[in-house]
Amino acid sequence: MIKVRFGIIGTGRISDWVLKGAVLDPRFEAASVCSRSRENAESFAAGHGIPKIFTDVEEMASDPEIDAIYIGTPNHTHHDLAIRCMSHGKHVMCEKPLASNAIEVEEMIAAAKSNNVLLMEAMISTLSPNFRMVQNRLKTLGTVRNYSGVFCQYSSKYGLLKRILAGEDHSPVPSSFNPDRSGGALMDIGIYPIYPMVTLFGQPKSVKADVLTIGVPTSQGTSPIDLQGSVLFEYDGMTANAVYSKIADSRLRTEISCEGGILSLDQIHITRQVEFIPHGAPTSGRSNGPLKEDITVPCDPDEYLCEFKEFIDVLENGRLESENNSLGNSLAVAEVMDEIRRQAGVVFPSDRY
Numbered sequence: 507m508i509k510v511r512f513g514i515i516g517t518g519r520i521s522d523w524v525l526k527g528a529v530l531d532p533r534f535e536a537a538s539v540c541s542r543s544r545e546n547a548e549s550f551a552a553g554h555g556i557p558k559i560f561t562d563v564e565e566m567a568s569d570p571e572i573d574a575i576y577i578g579t580p581n582h583t584h585h586d587l588a589i590r591c592m593s594h595g596k597h598v599m600c601e602k603p604l605a606s607n608a609i610e611v612e613e614m615i616a617a618a619k620s621n622n623v624l625l626m627e628a629m630i631s632t633l634s635p636n637f638r639m640v641q642n643r644l645k646t647l648g649t650v651r652n653y654s655g656v657f658c659q660y661s662s663k664y665g666l667l668k669r670i671l672a673g674e675d676h677s678p679v680p681s682s683f684n685p686d687r688s689g690g691a692l693m694d695i696g697i698y699p700i701y702p703m704v705t706l707f708g709q710p711k712s713v714k715a716d717v718l719t720i721g722v723p724t725s726q727g728t729s730p731i732d733l734q735g736s737v738l739f740e741y742d743g744m745t746a747n748a749v750y751s752k753i754a755d756s757r758l759r760t761e762i763s764c765e766g767g768i769l770s771l772d773q774i775h776i777t778r779q780v781e782f783i784p785h786g787a788p789t790s791g792r793s794n795g796p797l798k799e800d801i802t803v804p805c806d807p808d809e810y811l812c813e814f815k816e817f818i819d820v821l822e823n824g825r826l827e828s829e830n831n832s833l834g835n836s837l838a839v840a841e842v843m844d845e846i847r848r849q850a851g852v853v854f855p856s857d858r859y
């Protein structure tokens with residue numbers, strides 16, 4: 507059994523969450539943590555039993571006692587941090603979205619290839635046991651005719667954003683609503699229905715986006731940021747759409763409709779329950795036909811375990827790329843998201859096109 511010694515960059519909520527899953531893989535070792543503040547690093551290290559701390563990414567990346575680095579920082583920092591780590595020969599697992607835009611993703615892919623290291627986007631949706639089951643089941647259901655992916659979650663930071671916009675709070679705009687930090691509903695939430703769609707069906711031929719934006723204070727003055735969106739995607743022989751929001755909740759299920767029946771997922775970001783509704787299932791009490799089936803498979807003991815299991819499996823098998831969270835999928839998703847932002851008029855300082 508291999509042991510992979512991880513350094514963790516960023517001591518926010520997401521690093522805490524993923525670590526709780528990572529430690530369930532016996533091949534994972536939390537070797538060090540890096541924070542911009544010594545105090546945060548010390549308290550995070552104490553809370554997770556991590557033996558070594560850094561306050562300088564360059565020092566962590568050049569530590570020979572680390573094999574891989576997990577990046578849990580705001581989106582606009584992913585590109586530079588990941589390239590720095592990879593240039594020291596470290597494998598990198600980087601939070602979603604992999605970068606601010608497709609150009610940055612391309613540069614990160616080039617860095618992974620030239621340094622011969624694994625780069626994987628920490629996109630949980632496509633690695634969860636129930637998504638993998640759906641992926642296999644799809645092969646038996648004939649031609650796919652529609653994908654409808656939904657993730658709408660009223661953000662815990664939306665109240666703060668409203669107070670900032672009303673001039674009642676002078677805090678900085680939270681990362682997930684902040685163009686300077688490559689935030690917004692698409693980057694934060696919309697990616698969840700889109701990444702699985704690209705993994706299953708490839709990159710769409712075209713994109714038509716309807717996006718709700720609002721102006722927020724930024725380094726450029728005031729810039730638009732997206733709050734929710736509804737997007738149509740063009741594929742041969744099938745239709746597809748994604749709906750996402752940070753300002754309203756939804757309990758709509760994600761559905762994949764095939765000629766042989768429907769796969770209905772309770773939620774796409776982390777699928778916990780799946781129903782199969784066969785073709786011909788009754789739609790009223792007066793008709794007969796095959797009944798829907800619960801085809802859920804058991805979930806992992808922690809939702810984030812699957813990301814680390816995949817990352818370490820890839821390394822253990824002598825490969826440098828995940829199949830579902832491949833470099834090609836990450837790039838295709840970034841291209842789709844660039845086009846949605848272009849149509850919505852949402853621009854980040856990191857954009858160089």
Ligand SMILES: NC(=O)c1ccc[n+]([C@@H]2O[C@H](COP(=O)([O-])OP(=O)(O)OC[C@H]3O[C@@H](n4cnc5c(N)ncnc54)[C@H](OP(=O)(O)O)[C@@H]3O)[C@@H](O)[C@H]2O)c1
Nearest residue numbers: 516517518520541542546578579580581583601602603681
């Ligand atoms: N997979 C999931 O379920 C999930 C859920 C939520 C978020 N995310 C992703 O996780 C990432 C972080 O999101 P978040 O909302 O946790 O962000 P955040 O709270 O703004 O930042 C997370 C941590 O990054 C470090 N950081 C903050 N600003 C930085 C900067 N300018 N340069 C370098 N480091 C900085 C800080 O740690 P230090 O103070 O220690 O430096 C901070 O605690 C995003 O990419 C987001 O999309 C993923």
